[in-house]
Amino acid sequence: MEPLEAGRATFGTERFPLWGEVATLMVTDPDRLSAARRAVDQVIADIDAACGVHREDSDLARVHAGAGRPVPVGATLHALLWTALHAAEVTGGLADPIASGPRGAWRSIVIDEPQGTVTLPPGTALDLWPMATAFAADRAAELATGQAGCGVLVSIARNVAVAGPVPTTGWPARATNGHREVAFSQDVVLRVPGGLATRNLTAPQRTPAGGRGVPHAVDPRPGHHARGPWRSVSVTAGSCVDAGTAGTAALASGHDAVDWLRSVGLPARLVHADGWVHTVGNWPADPASPA
Template identity: 40%
Template structure:
């Protein structure tokens, strides 16, 4: 009898396309599962956009913000996104807070980044400290929400990460194979990974060509999120402005980190920690160590800091996916 020859592992299949103002990438360990996995991802992206987009007048978030001062009933998906945002605010002591909507708008980010033109922006305005997550009147059992007058929610810091987690989990369940979802630097994996895990290339900008010279890491579960201040930027009155806001001031935080990548048990947890790190500056190192989260932080001068076992940089060809800071909101 001729002995059986082990089958050669099939390379994961991948597809990338524009979504949520950034690039969505989907990888599946079984190429035959791509159609079903893509359908799941498309459904999740459409749902989260309809629920949480700041840039759609017909989104549920726009309706909630327009009703500030009055109680509104929200959908199950919006309730989940709000719960995630409020939890992020709680665990970060308000450093990552959903009540920064007015501050983000004041800095000029009140339309999609693709449509934002510096010549259309008025004078730079800083809104001042945000109301804070405790000001949100939220009854999760009844799904009833009331915002104080003048308070605007912005779920951008966590909603995209939640979409990545939801899509990866559901696609893995539907297809029965390993799945990776990357939404502009918010990356989640579920199911059985390919041999050696999913290889991730790290970059400031996912849209930059080539991955051969980029450091890579491998993950088999959970998520990685990268937040940064070097790509999604615009100029106002001679000053460079970006999308990450310190709720304590309503302004961009003091520039310390160009890019922060964090690995955690979920993309939401990783995104919360990476955004918090950008706001905290040098204090982020001790905070990440206390939380036990592996992280790679790049200072404005290019110096790299690593904590909690994040590996030394290695470069590998044919990287499976790219994680970047672009599209963080």
């Protein structure tokens, strides 16, 4: 990864509204844009059916409604839950998918793959949306490059996934909190497949289906939503899921975020509440970094 410069390449590009934001699809072969878009739409439909924020008939809404007993769910929610629980495990609970309920309740979630069911502890609600958007970007990019037969970039809700052949100029990407916070963004170039994800404490809260609005990060140590000096954390990793997990964990670490990110060896960009930037690892130099 490096700063965005004046390199030029011809991409097929499409931007479209998705989940209250604007998604971007780019392909190295403009003639394969339609094939890639069909693949992306397939993944979006699967995620929406699994845990769509405003869908009362989603699998996640039914799991919330049936808390305390096994609820049949589809393969997408199964995979998403496994991913979220793994993220919680590897971060020591810093990337906690629980929106309401006792801290550590994620350990009591039962996923029965042979029976195709999920059991949520009574009195517990999940917030899978930040993980779901990262999961969607990764899966959409992989499926699109397979079906289109070319390099693909998919950007969904501050998650940028790259799959397949990378153009010689690299992929243009942005570490951003969203269009309302352009001043805190940085344009970069991605030169290897993987993911860039930004997690923050300033984005509008989403309401999980059947749950309540929560920020991206929950600090399990004091047992309340994360508060700290950083307004956002952007991370690059082998996937958007891994990058987003690290960003969430860093925010939950509060004042220890920089040390935590150094411990896992991932390039990162942290935006302070006062607007200045601190970078970790080989993240490219940022004009907003203190001298």
